[in-house]
Amino acid sequence: xxxxxxxxxxxxxxxxxxxxxxxxxxxxxxxxxxxxxxxxxxxxxxxxxxxxxxxxxxxxxxxxxxxxxxxxxxxxxxxxxxxxxxxxxxxxxxxxxxxxxxxxxxxxxxxxxxxxxxxxxxxxxxxxxxxxxxxxxxxxxxxxxxxxxxxxxxxxxxxxxxxxxxxxxxxxxxxxxxxxxxxxxxxxxxxxxxxxxxxxxxxxxxxxxxxxxxxxxxxxxxxxxxxxxxxx
Numbered sequence: 001x002x003x004x005x006x007x008x009x010x011x012x013x014x015x016x017x018x019x020x021x022x023x024x025x026x027x028x029x030x031x032x033x034x035x036x037x038x039x040x041x042x043x044x045x046x047x048x049x050x051x052x053x054x055x056x057x058x059x060x061x062x063x064x065x066x067x068x069x070x071x072x073x074x075x076x077x078x079x080x081x082x083x084x085x086x087x088x089x090x091x092x093x094x095x096x097x098x099x100x101x102x103x104x105x106x107x108x109x110x111x112x113x114x115x116x117x118x119x120x121x122x123x124x125x126x127x128x129x130x131x132x133x134x135x136x137x138x139x140x141x142x143x144x145x146x147x148x149x150x151x152x153x154x155x156x157x158x159x160x161x162x163x164x165x166x167x168x169x170x171x172x173x174x175x176x177x178x179x180x181x182x183x184x185x186x187x188x189x190x191x192x193x194x195x196x197x198x199x200x201x202x203x204x205x206x207x208x209x210x211x212x213x214x215x216x217x218x219x220x221x222x223x224x225x226x227x228x229x230x231x232x
Contacts, residue, residue: 016050017057023048024058028067028078029171039068039076066165079168083223086169090215093162094208096155097143101203103150104195112149116192119145123185127178135174135181136167142188146195170214172222180217187213 024044027033045055059076062068066085068076104112123138125131140163147159174180187210194202 016054017061020044020048020050020054020058021061024062025065025067028062029168033078035078035080037078038071038074039078041075065161065167067168081169081172081223083219086166086215086218086223089162089165089169090211093159093166094211096159096162097147097211098204098207100147100150100152100155100159101191101195101207102200103152103155104146105198105200105203107151108149108195112145113196115145116142116195120185120188120192123188127182127185130178132174132178132181135184136170139170139174139184139188146191149195169218169222173218173220180221183213183217184210 024033024039033039039059041052041055041059044050044059045052048055059068063070063076067079069079070076119138119142123135123142126134126138143163144156144160147156150156174184187206190206191203191210194206
């Protein structure tokens with residue numbers, strides 16, 4: 001259940017359902033709401049001072065993005081992190097992003113190149129300054145620019161959905177150590193260099209290695225105390 005704090009202040013004009021979604025998502029990510037906790041629509045609405053409709057809509061969005069799951073005649077509960085789900089997401093993500101990279105090599109323009117260069121520089125500053133909590137934003141931005149460069153709106157939407165499904169897993173692992181962030185940055189640089197050189201085989205290899213490392217890093221850091229025991 002949502003723990004009482006200073007609470008959510010509803011602001012306009014952002015839709016209330018989006019504000020409730022963001023509020024609950026952050027509580028899940030920072031473990032204020034623990035894994036397997038129940039989320040009851042009526043209680044949440046009462047605690048944050050909202051009607052039930054935007055809370056219901058927010059819960060549906062959280063379910064769609066993989067944060068919670070519906071339990072018949074009970075309501076919702078926060079999903080556990082699961083190795084099998086992680087493997088599935090990475091497999092689908094590899095297929096989609098490798099296609100995006102191929103199309104990006106064909107369609108990328110100077111604007112995309114400069115955006116990726118800036119992203120890498122900004123990420124290097126995060127590593128050097130120790131502001132590790134900012135890395136996830138730049139990581140999402142890097143892959144977003146990469147897929148946008150493919151020129152396919154449908155592919156972009158698919159990849160963004162997969163990244164939202166991965167957010168809890170990545171949050172658990174990426175912010176824990178500087179070496180993890182440095183390794184992720186190295187992967188981004190390899191992908192970018194191959195993209196700039198229009199090396200199709202090179203970018204496929206760089207992306208595959210980057211995603212494989214990311215999956216194993218999550219397995220070791222985020223799942224070692226929960227779902228890793230269920231891997232087999």
